Amino acid sequence: MKDAVLxxxxxxxxxxxxxxLADSNIETVLIDRLPTAGGNALDLYKAFPTDDCFYCFxxxxxxxxxxxxxxxxxxxxxxxxxxxxxxxxxxxxGSPGSFTVKLTxxxxxxxSRKCILCGLCLELSNAFEQISPQCQPQAxxxxxxxxxxxxxxxxxxxxxxxxxxxxxxxxxTVNITDIVLATGYHxxxxxxxxxxxxxxxxxxxxxxxxxxxxxxxxxxxxxxLRPSDGAQVKNMMMIxxxxxxxxxxxxxxxKICCVFALKHAKIVSSERxxxxxxxxxxxxRTYDRHERYYRETRDSGVRFLRGRLHLIDPREDGTLDVxxxxxxxxxxxxHNIDLLVLSSALEPPExxxxxxxxxxxxxxxxxxxxxxPFSENEVVAGDHLYVCGSATGPTEVPExxxxxxxxxxxxxxxxxx
Amino acid sequence: MPAYNLYMGCSVPANYxxxxxxxxxxxxxxxxxxEYMENVACCGSPNLRAIDYLGWLTVNARTLAxxxxxxxDIVTPCNGCFASLKDTLHHLKxxxxxxxxxxxxxxxxxxxxxxxxxxxxxxxxxxTDIGVEEIRKKVTNPLDGIGISIHYGCHLMRPADVxxxxxxxxxxxxxxxxxxxxxxxxxxxxxxxxxxxxNEPLAIRLAxxxxxxxxxxxxxxxxxxxxxxxNQLDLQQLGLKDSYGEVYDLPVLLYPQILALAMGMDxxxxxxxxxxxxxxxxxDHLTS
Amino acid sequence: xxxxxxxxxxxxxxVEPIDVSKLDSEFRKTIRSMPNGExxxxxxxxxxxxxxxxxxxxxxxxxxxxxxxxxxxxxxxxLSSKEIWECLTCFQCQERCPQKVRVTDIFFDxxxxxxxxxxxxxxxxxxxxxxAEKGQLYVVTADWEREDLGLEPEVPGLxxxxxxxxxxxxxxxxxxxxES
Numbered sequence: 048m049k050d051a052v053l054x055x056x057x058x059x060x061x062x063x064x065x066x067x068l069a070d071s072n073i074e075t076v077l078i079d080r081l082p083t084a085g086g087n088a089l090d091l092y093k094a095f096p097t098d099d100c101f102y103c104f105x106x107x108x109x110x111x112x113x114x115x116x117x118x119x120x121x122x123x124x125x126x127x128x129x130x131x132x133x134x135x136x137x138x139x140x141g142s143p144g145s146f147t148v149k150l151t152x153x154x155x156x157x158x159s160r161k162c163i164l165c166g167l168c169l170e171l172s173n174a175f176e177q178i179s180p181q182c183q184p185q186a187x188x189x190x191x192x193x194x195x196x197x198x199x200x201x202x203x204x205x206x207x208x209x210x211x212x213x214x215x216x217x218x219x220t221v222n223i224t225d226i227v228l229a230t231g232y233h234x235x236x237x238x239x240x241x242x243x244x245x246x247x248x249x250x251x252x253x254x255x256x257x258x259x260x261x262x263x264x265x266x267x268x269x270x271x272l273r274p275s276d277g278a279q280v281k282n283m284m285m286i287x288x289x290x291x292x293x294x295x296x297x298x299x300x301x302k303i304c305c306v307f308a309l310k311h312a313k314i315v316s317s318e319r320x321x322x323x324x325x326x327x328x329x330x331x332r333t334y335d336r337h338e339r340y341y342r343e344t345r346d347s348g349v350r351f352l353r354g355r356l357h358l359i360d361p362r363e364d365g366t367l368d369v370x371x372x373x374x375x376x377x378x379x380x381x382h383n384i385d386l387l388v389l390s391s392a393l394e395p396p397e398x399x400x401x402x403x404x405x406x407x408x409x410x411x412x413x414x415x416x417x418x419x420p421f422s423e424n425e426v427v428a429g430d431h432l433y434v435c436g437s438a439t440g441p442t443e444v445p446e447x448x449x450x451x452x453x454x455x456x457x458x459x460x461x462x463x464x
Numbered sequence: 465m466p467a468y469n470l471y472m473g474c475s476v477p478a479n480y481x482x483x484x485x486x487x488x489x490x491x492x493x494x495x496x497x498x499e500y501m502e503n504v505a506c507c508g509s510p511n512l513r514a515i516d517y518l519g520w521l522t523v524n525a526r527t528l529a530x531x532x533x534x535x536x537d538i539v540t541p542c543n544g545c546f547a548s549l550k551d552t553l554h555h556l557k558x559x560x561x562x563x564x565x566x567x568x569x570x571x572x573x574x575x576x577x578x579x580x581x582x583x584x585x586x587x588x589x590x591x592t593d594i595g596v597e598e599i600r601k602k603v604t605n606p607l608d609g610i611g612i613s614i615h616y617g618c619h620l621m622r623p624a625d626v627x628x629x630x631x632x633x634x635x636x637x638x639x640x641x642x643x644x645x646x647x648x649x650x651x652x653x654x655x656x657x658x659x660x661x662x663n664e665p666l667a668i669r670l671a672x673x674x675x676x677x678x679x680x681x682x683x684x685x686x687x688x689x690x691x692x693x694x695n696q697l698d699l700q701q702l703g704l705k706d707s708y709g710e711v712y713d714l715p716v717l718l719y720p721q722i723l724a725l726a727m728g729m730d731x732x733x734x735x736x737x738x739x740x741x742x743x744x745x746x747x748d749h750l751t752s
Numbered sequence: 753x754x755x756x757x758x759x760x761x762x763x764x765x766x767v768e769p770i771d772v773s774k775l776d777s778e779f780r781k782t783i784r785s786m787p788n789g790e791x792x793x794x795x796x797x798x799x800x801x802x803x804x805x806x807x808x809x810x811x812x813x814x815x816x817x818x819x820x821x822x823x824x825x826x827x828x829x830x831l832s833s834k835e836i837w838e839c840l841t842c843f844q845c846q847e848r849c850p851q852k853v854r855v856t857d858i859f860f861d862x863x864x865x866x867x868x869x870x871x872x873x874x875x876x877x878x879x880x881x882x883x884a885e886k887g888q889l890y891v892v893t894a895d896w897e898r899e900d901l902g903l904e905p906e907v908p909g910l911x912x913x914x915x916x917x918x919x920x921x922x923x924x925x926x927x928x929x930x931e932s
Binding site for chain 2: 787806807810834837838840841842843844846847854856857860861863864867872873875876878879880883887888889890891892893897898900901902903907908909910911912913914915917918919921922923924927
């Protein structure tokens with residue numbers, strides 16, 4: 048591998064940057080600390096603004112063929128692209144333009160090149176799991192904390208001998224010219240925002256958790272069921288700005304949660320007939336072309352309530368009595384609901400602090416900022432250092448793609464001179 | 465000579481014969497052939513629309529259907545009638561099911577509504593069919609630039625996608641008499657007429673605010689084109705001394721009265737003495 | 753302290769929250785199906801309508817709140833409100849609505865529903881009676897004024913028959929207590 052670029056984080060932004068670099072004949076190492084590429088997008092069943100289904104290979108109404116499919120084939124077939132999952136940066140040395148990066152890989156319990164997804168190990172033990180039909184590499188994962196006899200039997204019976212329960216982490220050192228930071232975001236677990244009782248009641252969840260429930264490939268096959276007892280949800284509520292625009296948590300607007308919530312609300316009201324849904328907000332921020340989403344969602348029957356939560360009162364039947372202050376009506380309204388979904392703040396991933404220190408790049412509200420905040424080079428984080436996607440702060444999919452392409456353009460320009 | 469179906473409604477003939485007479489005289493002098501419609505009645509105003517939408521639609525569709533028989537457009541001097549007819553026309557053209565309902569009722573009366581004619585306020589017909597230039601030629605005694613504020617009236621202006629009225633045309637019609645149009649802040653605001661039946665003090669307050677706003681802007685007179693608005697701005701002024709301790713003495717004229725004077729007609733022909741706030745002071749501003 | 757004891761009145765009552773499950777969730781569908789109610793759901797509660805209204809500052813329920821109440825299903829509160837009858841029908845709210853909600857027209861729809869349930873201010877019933885009987889809201893009382901101006905003494909062309917016939921078959925008949 049000569050003059051390689053390292054892309055840290057294999058979400059939408061990282062994958063886009065890596066694939067387009069590789070397509071430009073640049074050796075590219077794409078790493079992710081999780082066992083699969085895809086990032087947060089892997090858990091989304093439909094993505095705005097095109098409403099295409101991440102599992103659909105038929106394409107969407109506005110585009111033939113879709114992004115995900117294109118990503119998958121590139122991740123598999125592009126010879127310049129080297130995907131390393133379960134991989135983290137251990138050390139970076141050298142100088143800009145000539146970094147030496149030590150990676151910690153694995154342990155690789157399942158050899159993804161050998162795994163054929165026959166499902167035998169999944170039958171034998173709960174320690175194996177296929178995290179998503181779209182996972183990349185296409186292989187099962189193994190969770191050593193769930194080791195049992197079945198897992199041992201799976202190891203010996205695996206038809207392709209792909210399993211090694213005693214695998215150890217390995218190290219790999221790569222020589223790198225440029226580093227692309229695409230470390231993404233994490234959805235805040237609002238445990239500390241105690242008025243929302245998150246973590247205390249199973250029927251109080253976050254938007255990403257809802258996305259998994261709505262996913263046709265999920266446990267319930269996309270049916271909206273109460274986590275507490277699997278009963279059909281009849282009425283639900285979403286609350287916006289949980290931990291965002293809040294000096295006690297994150298002072299910034301998480302920017303995409305409004306559209307994210309609208310997308311889910313519209314799926315619920317138009318595809319899960321008969322479920323009543325109310326969205327409680329303080330501002331709806333549907334910037335740019337997403338205004339259309341907001342209007343269509345209202346038209347589909349979703350109720351919007353400007354105000355804030357007053358009280359959650361769990362009932363014995365598993366429902367929640369949620370009282371909300373409606374500031375437009377100046378009244379308190381009590382809703383009996385089955386499911387409360389919190390649009391929780393999007394926060395920087397914990398691992399960001401380490402990388403920010405290691406590379407001495409600018410921190411911006413915990414995310415990675417441009418080296419020169421006054422320049423228009425939003426994606427330039429330093430000398431031979433680039434940043435794109437939600438690593439810069441909450442970013443929607445198309446914006447992540449645009450930034451990733453800007454990074455590729457910068458790197459190509461740098462090589463020409 | 466353009467011919468029109470003249471729909472009077474009930475308010476103008478009952479309360480404002482001065483409006484009716486001045487309109488007819490101006491029209492005659494300008495060669496407009498206004499033919500009173502026969503066998504018609506009240507448009508029902510917003511009140512009927514509020515309590516009996518279908519009844520209101522049918523009543524107005526009947527008026528339209530009668531006009532359709534001779535094919536001439538309807539002209540009316542009343543904003544209320546204008547709104548009822550115009551809204552009915554607009555609604556029925558866009559709602560097939562109501563169109564059917566209404567026509568099945570009209571059939572019993574031997575009528576069919578087709579939606580083939582237009583409805584216009586008298587001033588619109590003046591503006592578009594006679595035209596500012598022609599009218600100006602008849603102005604023999606122009607006003608001396610005296611300030612007149614215009615109250616257009618809600619149901620003439622709004623909803624704009626239904627009425628299609630442009631306020632500028634009344635500005636031009638007033639200006640051609642030699643008067644100066646005085647703008648005032650609450651020109652879009654309601655005169656209060658519609659709330660009279662349920663809250664008279666509120667109606668009076670709204671009328672008072674309009675008069676006050678016009679007066680403060682420097683108007684010497686007010687121009688109106690609707691009997692209900694005229695009633696509010698003119699008649700209600702008389703009570704303001706008792707209720708608000710305020711006297712404005714702002715004469716309120718129906719537009720055809722102003723035009724008639726500028727065209728050299730006599731004040732007695734246009735019933736100027738019937739205006740409640742003495743309006744004969746406008747005569748001082750005529751040049752001859 | 754005896755003073756404090758003497759001043760202790762009945763226990764304070766806090767206003768109970770409105771129980772949303774008791775509201776009429778069909779109400780918004782009803783309004784949406786009525787003339788010019790189609791855009792109801794597009795309301796995003798910006799309150800432009802209230803800002804535009806010349807009289808809402810003396811209302812308990814502002815225009816945007818009435819629309820919210822319709823969306824929430826507070827049918828009884830809306831239909832029994834004095835506000836819908838005080839609406840000037842000046843259309844300023846409707847004209848300025850950024851989402852093209854036909855606010856004034858929707859209040860007309862509300863009044864029709866209220867009328868169907870017999871909730872009409874007395875004076876409006878009086879006007880309906882005039883209309884049903886005489887075919888006009890205003891009658892000529894000073895025919896000499898008309899004659900002085902060279903006009904016919906009576907309203908020209910007026911005939912109450914047509915309107916009477918029509919209103920006999922519609923809701924007005926019920927409102928004025930006519931025979932069916």
